[in-house]
Amino acid sequence: MTLVSVKRVLLVAAENDALHGAKVGGMADVIRDLPPALGQCSVIADVAMPNYGFLAQQYRVAHMADVEVDFAGERHVVSVYRMPRPQNKDEMVDIGEQDNTGAQIYLFDHPLFNHQGQVYCNGSADRPFAEDATKFALFSLSVATCLVNRLLPYFDVLHLHDWHTAMVAMLRGCVAEFSALQAMPCVFTIHNLALQGIRPFSGDDSSFAHWFPQYMDKLNAAADVSLFDPRYNNCINPMRMGIVLSDKVHLVSPSYAREVLMPSDYHKGFFGGEGLELDLATKAQQGNVVGIINGCVYDDKPLNDVDHQTGYAGLLHQAENAIIKWQAKANNVSVLDTIALTRMSQYKHAVLAEHLRSLEVNSRTFDDDKQRFLLTSVGRLTEQKVLILLQPYSATQIDKSLSSAKTVLEAVLESLKRQQPNGVFMLLGSGDLHIAKVLQATAARYDNFLFLHGYDEALSEQLYQSGSLFLMPSSFEPCGISQMLAMRAGQPCLVHGVGGLNDTITDNVSGWVFNGETLAAQGQALVERVNQVLALYGSDTWQQVKHNAAKQRFSWDDVAKQYLAKLYVANDNDQ
Incomplete structure (x- = not known):
């Protein structure tokens, strides 16, 4: 088979951290870092994404074209803006440095894409994904129309x-007027299979029949095996469309690519194919499911002790500043922020008292940084991230000292208190308000738990730099970036052995891993592993694992080469 050289690809995505304000999750990191990595392989990687009502204006981007589409029974005009990919997202593109690969960003603008500067809508529990599904259906139609025209x-x-972008594949595969797009190979990347964008087929203003009435009697046979959710016969499933109607499906780690071929079993704490495992297994049998781990950006500067260990007092100061910024945008004082600020005040007084006592004893300078164990965690507050931590805990015969703990998180905190009396668990994250309430109650009861309810990039970076041990007990993790960022800063990790965590951390070599056959067993294994790892702190084994963690490299340059070899080429049986 003769392969055509790949010169230019179009990444269609909802997020892009190359632009300020367009990041929510890990997808944004990929769309930020993949284009320059492909550029090193002489491939131009352009990006198409919604404007969200502010990006083109923020970067003072010139209007490129208008595209007219029929959507929801009406004629709509979607404006398209074009900008060179900036080197620095915080600089305006006309005054800052531009990407030297020639990569472009195409911003699609329409009132339906504008949600007060937010990428996604929260939506309502009785109509999940309604607003987002509508805007991404229009966005996908606009992209497909621009390509055809x-x-x-x-x-x-x-x-x-x-x-969010899977309906481009649907139009390409099911509607005759877009069939020309089938000449262009289509790759579909799954960043998180748990979010599928399911909506009714009809009977709602956010439904397939309402969006595309002009295609209802023109869908070809492929629609019968690709549009509908296998569990709900009157619902469409965009994620399924992307899987069935693309040429290749990419999962963002090899382990996750294997996990999704099996059905989920929530009782056992296993998250697999989420109802789409049969479609994925069929694709895998054709050789068209590929697992490639995401990369991380490294500058490979030597770790400087001063830069790496920013200091406990400095970390508390950074956390206080973050809370003040959050409060500046709030109408009322947050109880969670009040608890956090009170705890930090207590920590500061404790450090000062210890410092004074040390001066009285030997008149030498007190170095708290070398005595303070910091357990850290950074991530969204979702069941994916904290389900294991919030499981009920039952003390074993081996360790009855944790008998007062009601949850796995409380058992972890009690273990930390016992083995590292001055230790603190700092958790930074926002998301599910119910989870936040549970963590709020725990933070009020345990003085060694500092829950910072929000997100701040500078604070997250300082947590990576200053922490002793990074905890990532995800129930499933398609790839994960937090563990890579922690290791990059020289902080070893304790993780659940699933998905990308399994592919990036080797137990007892570059970090520590726990597993379990059920949710209860996973919680028990996490507590036992915390006890074991805390007992190693400061030992030669600890230092070696820490050293190995800092040496790990998951380079985007290597990832880009895998994309070209495994994703952007056709199989022999596809020719």
Whole structure:
């Protein structure tokens, strides 16, 4: 088989951290870092994404074209803006440095894409994904129309990311007027299979029939095996569309690519194919499911002790500043922020008292940084991230000292108190308000738990730099970036052995791993592993694992080469 050289690809995505304000999760990191990595392989990687009502204006971008589409029974005009990919997202593109690969970003603008500067809508429990599904259906129609009408350049590969863009694959595969797009190979990347964008087929203003009435009697046979959710016969499933109708499906780690081929079993704490395992297994049998781990950006500067260990007092100061910024945007004082500020005040008084006592004893300078164990965690407050921590805990015969703990998190905190009396667990995250309430109650009861309810990039970086041990007990983790960032800063990790965590951390070598056959067993294993790892702190074994963690490299340059070899080429049986 003769392979055509790939010169230009189009990444279609909802997020992009190359632009300020367009990041929510790990997808944004990929869309930020993949284009320059592909550029090193002489491939131009352009990005198409919604404007969200502010990006083009923020970067003072010139209007490129208007595209007219029929959507929801009406004629709509979607404006398209084009900008060179900036080197620095915080600089305006006309005054800052531009990407030297020639990569472009196409911003699609329409009132339906504008949600007060937010990428996603929270939506309501009775109509999940309603607003988002509508806007991404219109966005996908606009992108497909631009490609068919050649308003965008010619691309060798069309690369779609998550359910938000999957209807491009649907139009390409099911509607005759977009069939020309089938000449362009289509890759579909799944960043998180748990979010699928499921909506009714009809009977709602956020439904397939309402969005595309003009195609209802024109869908080809492929629609019968790709549009509908296998569990709900009157619902469409965009994630399924992307899986069935793309040429190749990419999962963001090899382990996750294997896990999704099996059905989920929530009782056992296993998250697999989430109802789409049969479609994925069929694709895998064709050789068209590929697992490639995401990369991380490294500058490979030597770790400086001063930079790496920013200091406990400095970390508390950074956390206080973050809370003040959050409060500046709030109408009322947050109870969670009040608890956190009170705890930090207590910590500061304790440090001062210890410092004074040390001066009285030997008149030498007190170095608290070398005595303070910091357990850290950074991530979204979702069941995916904290389900194991919030499980009920039952003390074993081996360790009855934790008998007062009601949850796995409380058992972890009691273990930390016993083995590292001055230790603190700092958790930074926002998301599910119910989870936040549970963590709030725990933070009020345990003085060694500092829950910082929000997100702040500078604070997260300082947690990576200053922590002793990073905890990532995800129930499933397609790839994960936090563990890579912690290791990059020289902080070893304790993780659940699933997905990308399993692929990036080797137990007792570059970090520590726990497992379990059920949710209860996973919680028990986590507590036992915490006890074991805390007992190692400061030992030669600890230092070696820490050293190994800092040496790990998951380079985007290597990842880009795998994309070209495994994703952006056709199989022999596809020819």
